[in-house]
Structure formats: C-alpha cells, structure tokens
Amino acid sequence: MTLLAKHSAYKQAYDQLRASGVDPLNVRFDAVTSPTEGVIGGKPMILLGTNNYLGLTFDPDCVDQAVEATRGQGTGTTGSRVANGTYGGHRQLEQALAKFYGRQHGMVFSTGYQANLGVLSTLVGRGDHLMLDADSHASIYDGSRLGHAEVIRFRHNNPDDLYKRLRRLEGVPGDRLIVVEGIYSMLGDTAPLKEIAAVKRETGAYLLVDEAHSMGVLGETGRGLSEAAGVEADVDFIVGTFSKSLGSVGGFCVSDSPDFDIMRIVCRPYMFTASLPPGIIASTLTALDKLQAEPGLRHALMRNAHRLYDGLKAMGFEVGPEANPIVAVAMPDQEVAVMFWKMLLEGGVYLNLALPPATPTNVRLLRSSVSAAHSLAQIDTALAVFGEVGRTLGFLPSGRRRIAGAI
Amino acid sequence: MRQNTQLAVVGGTDAEASASMRNEISTIFEEVLGRPVSIRDDTDIVEDLGMDSLGVMNFVMAIEDFYDISIPLDRIAQIQTVADLMAAVESLRAGHAA
Known part of the structure; x- marks a missing residue:
C-alpha cells in the first residue's frame, strides 16, 4: 500500500x-x-483541438513583442504581484482589459484557473451563497472549495432551476453569486444569459460570467456572450483567460465594483504566486490589440x-x-x-x-x-x-x- | 413532476415520519436507477447501490425537487448512508421552515 x-x-x-x-x-x-x-x-x-481560436500563437507581431520584452526585461519576474512581480506591463494589460470591456477595474492572474480560484474564493465567503451551473469547469468547482461560501449547484443552463434555488434562499442572510460560462468547454453550448440575467435582477443576486471560451469569439466586438446577449450591464464580474483566443497563458477579472482593488491584498491565488513573465504580458497585450483591430x-x-x-x-x-x-x-x-x-x-x-x-x-x-x-x-x-x-x-x-x- | 405537497406527514410520530421519508427516498432511488432497490438506514448510497457520480447527481437533484430544498455541496460530501441523507433533508427542511 x-x-x-x-x-x-x-x-x-x-x-x-x-x-x-x-x-x-x-x-x-x-x-x-x-x-x-x-x-x-x-x-x-x-x-483541431487547441482552443487557439484566433490563431495568434505564431502571429509575427505577438512573437516580436514577446521577444523584445524578454530581451529587455528578462525571462521572468521571480516574484509575486504584491512583492517584486508588478511591472509596468502588468498594469498596462489590466488597464487595456478594463478598457476593452468598458469597466473600471481589471486584475491579471497567472493562469485562468487561478483567476477562478482567486475571484470565487474572495467575492463570497462564510454565510454567502455561490450558485454554480452543474457543468461548470473544474476551476470554478475548485474555486468554490477554496472559499467558505455555501455552494449550490443548479441544473445546467436551466434558469428556472436557478430561480427555484434562489427562491428557496429567500429570507436567508448572505450575498448570492451566480456563476455561469459564456461557452461551455465540452459541448460548446452557450448559457441562456438573458434569462439568467433576469433571474439575477429579480433575486438581487450578483452575476459572474466566465468568458474563457467566448472572449474574442462571440459578440459584435468580441467581448463574449455578455455582449452577444446584450446583458453586459447585468454582469458584475467577467473572468477570462489569455490561453485561448489570446494565444498565451494567464487569466483576468474585470468589474465596475467600486472597491474591486481590495482583492489585491486579500485574494490569495493572486498574492502568493509568481506573476506572469514580461514576454507573456507583451504578447498578450499585442494579441488583445489584434482581437480588437481585426x-x-x-x-x-x-x-x-x-x-x-x-x-x-x-x-x-x-x-x-x-x-x-x-x-x-x-x-x-x-x-x-x-x-x-x-x-x-x-x-x-x-x-x-x-x-x-x-x-x-x-x-x-x-x-x-x-x-x-x-x-x-x-x-x-x-x-x-x-x-x-x-x-x-x-x-x-x-x-x-x-x-x-x-x- | 411531483410536488412536495403530496408528502403531508401530518401529526405522526417521529418513527412514522422517518419510515415515510425512507419510502419516499426509496421511490426516488428506483426512479433514478430504473430498478427496484431495498434500502435501510445503514445502506451506503454509493457502495451498496452502485451509483456513479452522475447517478448521485441526478439522485440529489431529484431529492431536492421532491423536498423543495437545495443540498449544498459540502453537505452532499458528508452524506454516505440513507440515514445521513434523511438527517440532512430533515435539517434543511427545518432550516427553511424557520
């Protein structure tokens, strides 16, 4: 044994x-x-199975920027964001992401997986209620276990089931956070986001959409399912990744929540890991430009x-x-x-x-x-x-x- | 879909209420598994009934519908036997009635 x-x-x-x-x-x-x-x-x-939606991994400009940043700033930051790991590029990318989504704030994580771990474990805590679609990605389930909120699963893509579960919580104290994905990674189906946003409004819950597979894919300007469904104003938090349409690695969250930046000193998966290397930041910034320009x-x-x-x-x-x-x-x-x-x-x-x-x-x-x-x-x-x-x-x-x- | 109004455990003893819940749970098991099952308080839901993770999830959702409750994931993780499940349902129903 x-x-x-x-x-x-x-x-x-x-x-x-x-x-x-x-x-x-x-x-x-x-x-x-x-x-x-x-x-x-x-x-x-x-x-035919690489999630490389926009095909930018070999884009000459992205490669050039990565090379230049690596030559100029080194191969790695060797530190976390709260210590020696924040360079100009990290802040620049956060601002670029916030601008792209039309939000006040942006925060970059070292992977998309960590973005979900960090955001979900920080937004809700003991006494709060996390409402997850049953088919959520592993990073969402793992993030829900890292925090201390009560986790309730609703039937996949079923706003009625979500509503029923929120209704059962009537009178129970604590915040509610609904988590759904833009495009679900296994079957490629999208969330019925209009209906889910209506449930959110009616029940006073918050709404987070993971646009990992829909960023750069859906929506008039590539902002994802929230844009395509016309419900961006109802979406309180957007989480995403750089490792699909942007062709590198890393994750992010954007929001208009006025006290968003407190996450930088309480969100452990952000604080206690090394930040992204300059080369990655540079190619991601370039890819984000391409996503918008092309x-x-x-x-x-x-x-x-x-x-x-x-x-x-x-x-x-x-x-x-x-x-x-x-x-x-x-x-x-x-x-x-x-x-x-x-x-x-x-x-x-x-x-x-x-x-x-x-x-x-x-x-x-x-x-x-x-x-x-x-x-x-x-x-x-x-x-x-x-x-x-x-x-x-x-x-x-x-x-x-x-x-x-x-x- | 059945409604929880059908349960109507009114004014019985604890033992009667518990026998009644065991019967309801047994019926839900049979519906989800598509075969007759025989359960006791100490029946292990995964081991004895041979449920896979999907079966467990469908079963939990059916239980939630029937009793009009949501069983949080951490509670589900603690449930091993039929008696554990009955205790969880009981406490969640009491909690929401309060």
Whole structure:
C-alpha cells in the first residue's frame, strides 16, 4: 500500500485505456509548427483541438513583442504581484482589459484557473451563497472549495432551476453569486444569459460570467456572450483567460465594483504566486490589440466553426446543440470513442478525446476546436477523415454519403 | 413532476415520519436507477447501490425537487448512508421552515 493507492480506481481505468494502445492523456507533440499544424509520432497533423481560436500563437507581431520584452526585461519576474512581480506591463494589460470591456477595474492572474480560484474564493465567503451551473469547469468547482461560501449547484443552463434555488434562499442572510460560462468547454453550448440575467435582477443576486471560451469569439466586438446577449450591464464580474483566443497563458477579472482593488491584498491565488513573465504580458497585450483591430479573425473563426459543425451534422454525427468553435461529437461508448480518436490520429487529425469524469452527463466526446487560422481545405480534409473513419467503424447511419455535399 | 405537497406527514410520530421519508427516498432511488432497490438506514448510497457520480447527481437533484430544498455541496460530501441523507433533508427542511 502506498499513499496514492486511494486512486487505484483511476489507475485501473487509465491502465485499461492504455492497454487499448492509446494514451490520450499523454500526447506528445514532436513539433507544433503553426496554429493549425503539428507533428505527432513523426506524422504531420491538422491541429483541431487547441482552443487557439484566433490563431495568434505564431502571429509575427505577438512573437516580436514577446521577444523584445524578454530581451529587455528578462525571462521572468521571480516574484509575486504584491512583492517584486508588478511591472509596468502588468498594469498596462489590466488597464487595456478594463478598457476593452468598458469597466473600471481589471486584475491579471497567472493562469485562468487561478483567476477562478482567486475571484470565487474572495467575492463570497462564510454565510454567502455561490450558485454554480452543474457543468461548470473544474476551476470554478475548485474555486468554490477554496472559499467558505455555501455552494449550490443548479441544473445546467436551466434558469428556472436557478430561480427555484434562489427562491428557496429567500429570507436567508448572505450575498448570492451566480456563476455561469459564456461557452461551455465540452459541448460548446452557450448559457441562456438573458434569462439568467433576469433571474439575477429579480433575486438581487450578483452575476459572474466566465468568458474563457467566448472572449474574442462571440459578440459584435468580441467581448463574449455578455455582449452577444446584450446583458453586459447585468454582469458584475467577467473572468477570462489569455490561453485561448489570446494565444498565451494567464487569466483576468474585470468589474465596475467600486472597491474591486481590495482583492489585491486579500485574494490569495493572486498574492502568493509568481506573476506572469514580461514576454507573456507583451504578447498578450499585442494579441488583445489584434482581437480588437481585426474583426475578420472572428468572422473567419465562425465560418470555420460552421463548416465543421454543419459538415459533421450533415454526415449524421451527433454534435452539440449549436455551431460554435468548440465542436463535440458524441460517441456511443468508450471503446468506439478511443478507436475513433486513434484512427483520426492515424488519418492526420488531432483533437481531444474527452472521457468521464471530465465530461458532463458521462458522455464520451471527440472534442474539436477550430481556429480562424484553419483554411477551408484543412476543415474539409478533417471532415473527409471523419467520414472515412465513421464508415470504417460502421458508425455513420447511412454509410455512403458524399462529404463534399455535406457542407 | 411531483410536488412536495403530496408528502403531508401530518401529526405522526417521529418513527412514522422517518419510515415515510425512507419510502419516499426509496421511490426516488428506483426512479433514478430504473430498478427496484431495498434500502435501510445503514445502506451506503454509493457502495451498496452502485451509483456513479452522475447517478448521485441526478439522485440529489431529484431529492431536492421532491423536498423543495437545495443540498449544498459540502453537505452532499458528508452524506454516505440513507440515514445521513434523511438527517440532512430533515435539517434543511427545518432550516427553511424557520
């Protein structure tokens, strides 16, 4: 017996998975050569599962700024924001984010995960009530455990269930904070934010939206689902990440809360970790400029999202409820999911194999995410490989449909 | 969807109330699992009934609907047996009635 023996059920499941000849949790890229291309096991791949929505990871300006900042300011800050880790760039990025969202305040965290840990554990405390969508990301669940608020889960994307639970709290003291996501990371579905905002107004709760997957993706100017749904005034806090549309790493929160800055001296996941290196800050600032200056990126992204989503759907695959850059295909069981994923790799298409408990309602998913940087030809190639594998596995309901006709 | 008005545990003894709740919980288990179950106070909800995490979540939501309560996550984590669940439901109902 070892200390880790308590995880033996996971080990067994993992061993079983690996026995089938794949290890989707341990993919190693020999090279990643562009936002959409890489090499795995010596084989060139179309990258269709990287959350690189605007394709900015290789943007020459972002790269140049990162290099220049690294040469000028060094590889790391070697300190936390409250000690030696705040440089001009950190404040500049916070101001740029606040301006982009039209908010008074902004705060940068070292990862998106930490942003949720920090914000959720600080905004609400003992005696308060945190209302989480049941399909929330792990960082939201973990943030809820780091604080001391009472945590209540409501049915995924169900404003009536949320309302019912808030109504049950009538007369109970304490603040209420509702937490939802712009686009949910597994199925690519959006929150019914108009309805949720109405519940928030009626019950006097606060509302936080995690726009990790929707920043730069949704909304007229890329501000996310809050903008797309026209309810920005109802959203008290927006949390997001730099590791998707902005192509680097880090997280943030923006708000109009007048005493927002108190978080800087009470929010432990902000205070007790090293701040982002200057190179990351510089490329993120540049990427945020690009996100605003080049709406064409968002249009290309949505064009590609529709091409993949519509194509898969027309072939007879079971996809998520709406066409967004996250396109998930449901698999009937783990064996087929693993085999399908493996054969896609052999066909030169990389995407994420998502298995329970990381998925909602125990579903097995082939989870892809498209990028503005994908060419239509790449999307069509991926569709062709999907169709071929689907037919080989006897998976498509009517095996002989032409893929080109599916768009 | 059933309403909690159907419960109507009026004026009975504690033992009767508790037997009645056990029956209600048993019915909810059967609905969620889709098969007959036999439960006692010391039945372990995960071990004895073979529930996975999704089953537990669906079951908890059904219990919440039936009794018109929300069971906070930290309370759910403390519930292992049917008796634990009954105690939690009881105290949450009392709390909200107050």
